[in-house]
Amino acid sequence: MLAQNNEKRGGLRQQLSKTLRYLRIYGLGRTWFKVAGRMRTPLVLRSLRPGRVAGRDIAMIGCGQFAFATIGYFIRRRFGNRFAECFDPATPAATSFAKFYGIPQPSATAEAAIHADAVRIVYIASNHASHTPYAVEALAAGKTVYVEKPVAVSLEQMCRLAAAARSTTGKLYAGYNRPFSGAIGQLRPHCQGQQGPLTLSCFISGHVLGPDHWYRRAEEGTRICGNVGHWLDLAVHMLSWNTLPDRWTVMLAWSNENARDDDVSISLTSERGDLVNIVLTARNEPFEGINETINVQWGETIAKIDDFRRMEVWQGSRNRVHRFWPKDVGHGAAILQPFKPGRPWREVELSTLLMLHITAMVKAAQRHSEFSFSAASAQLEAAIISGTSNASDSAIAG
Numbered sequence: 001m002l003a004q005n006n007e008k009r010g011g012l013r014q015q016l017s018k019t020l021r022y023l024r025i026y027g028l029g030r031t032w033f034k035v036a037g038r039m040r041t042p043l044v045l046r047s048l049r050p051g052r053v054a055g056r057d058i059a060m061i062g063c064g065q066f067a068f069a070t071i072g073y074f075i076r077r078r079f080g081n082r083f084a085e086c087f088d089p090a091t092p093a094a095t096s097f098a099k100f101y102g103i104p105q106p107s108a109t110a111e112a113a114i115h116a117d118a119v120r121i122v123y124i125a126s127n128h129a130s131h132t133p134y135a136v137e138a139l140a141a142g143k144t145v146y147v148e149k150p151v152a153v154s155l156e157q158m159c160r161l162a163a164a165a166r167s168t169t170g171k172l173y174a175g176y177n178r179p180f181s182g183a184i185g186q187l188r189p190h191c192q193g194q195q196g197p198l199t200l201s202c203f204i205s206g207h208v209l210g211p212d213h214w215y216r217r218a219e220e221g222t223r224i225c226g227n228v229g230h231w232l233d234l235a236v237h238m239l240s241w242n243t244l245p246d247r248w249t250v251m252l253a254w255s256n257e258n259a260r261d262d263d264v265s266i267s268l269t270s271e272r273g274d275l276v277n278i279v280l281t282a283r284n285e286p287f288e289g290i291n292e293t294i295n296v297q298w299g300e301t302i303a304k305i306d307d308f309r310r311m312e313v314w315q316g317s318r319n320r321v322h323r324f325w326p327k328d329v330g331h332g333a334a335i336l337q338p339f340k341p342g343r344p345w346r347e348v349e350l351s352t353l354l355m356l357h358i359t360a361m362v363k364a365a366q367r368h369s370e371f372s373f374s375a376a377s378a379q380l381e382a383a384i385i386s387g388t389s390n391a392s393d394s395a396i397a398g
């Protein structure tokens with residue numbers, strides 16, 4: 001009993017000290033939404049004042065922590081209560097989201113939420129394997145779609161999504177947020193116009209995921225889809241500031257044969273000499289959440305980004321420090337893409353093709369391969385035209 005009480009007290013102390021740390025990193029408003037999303041007690045759910053009511057035209061599919069604490073936070077801060085519908089197969093998630101954001105009732109099915117007359121914009125933050133089917137359904141209904149990463153967990157899904165995106169007037173945006181961060185936005189002018197190769201190194205301390213975590217289910221596409229896609233997408237985005245080289249050599253190293261997507265190092269070198277290195281390590285839970293160090297050298301520009309809270313840039317003899325408070329990983333601007341010019345979908349398609357190629361390598365325990373953006377795109381286009389979605393992941397992993 002005593003041991004149990006001590007354990008409980010220890011747990012509470014941990015939670016309290018984490019909350020205080022989040023206050024320092026994210027400020028009061030965002031921290032409150034993060035805490036509320038985890039607690040969802042009746043008192044918490046009644047805590048949000050009704051606020052401004054904009055035209056309610058958003059459906060939220062998947063009402064887990066990211067939907068509640070991040071998408072909900074940025075939508076609410078910008079527009080007031082704009083959610084019209086929400087759906088989650090887990091009733092407590094759906095009902096608590098509805099209560100907090102002032103939706104009379106969660107929808108009985110995702111289809112009902114997507115097709116509701118009032119809904120113009122559909123946000124998708126459900127499990128990874130369900131992103132494509134929901135996005136395709138919403139696009140076919142002519143809705144604007146924001147889909148969380150990954151946008152697809154297989155090439156077959158990617159073909160369906162690309163075909164849907166090409167055959168609708170509905171707009172499609174992805175939840176890859178690093179390109180929208182303050183640091184990357186401020187780094188861009190220092191790198192644009194470079195003709196030579198880029199060196200980019202990303203070191204990520206990720207969350208420890210237990211063996212039963214849903215990210216680990218076979219159908220969800222591995223942590224390459226679930227996490228690493230962020231930095232592959234960042235690399236494709238940055239390279240696209242100038243000219244994206246076509247042909248790449250991909251090399252992988254993992255420390256545990258039984259969890260090849262957990263502590264993994266990915267090295268990419270291009271025909272031009274670009275060098276991209278991504279290390280994901282998840283050996284210990286980072287107390288402040290996922291932590292990233294990003295180093296860049298491009299032409300005469302050298303930059304160090306420390307967890308999207310601080311960036312130092314050198315250009316020749318010039319040196320400048322940028323600070324970002326609250327920490328700015330780009331979530332806000334990414335989430336608000338449906339309301340202002342977003343980023344070219346083509347970049348997301350290319351980064352997803354590369355991510356799926358590396359996913360296939362990890363699944364097949366393949367340490368070395370060649371990848372070409374033009375060949376992967378041609379295969380995707382051919383599959384779309386034939387309407388068969390017959391591009392196979394292993395074929396592209398060749």
Ligand SMILES: NC(=O)c1ccc[n+]([C@@H]2O[C@H](COP(=O)([O-])OP(=O)(O)OC[C@H]3O[C@@H](n4cnc5c(N)ncnc54)[C@H](O)[C@@H]3O)[C@@H](O)[C@H]2O)c1
Nearest residue numbers: 062063064065066067088090093125126127130148149175
């Ligand atoms: N962009 C980012 O930085 C970032 C950060 C965290 C999470 N995410 C993404 O947000 C999404 C949700 O992650 P999370 O952290 O909130 O996880 P979570 O486990 O808290 O929430 C997932 C929710 O999806 C629901 N769900 C499961 N199957 C569903 C289905 N078929 N249809 C609808 N809902 C379903 C679950 O019941 C759960 O409530 C994931 O795609 C994740 O990759 C993005």
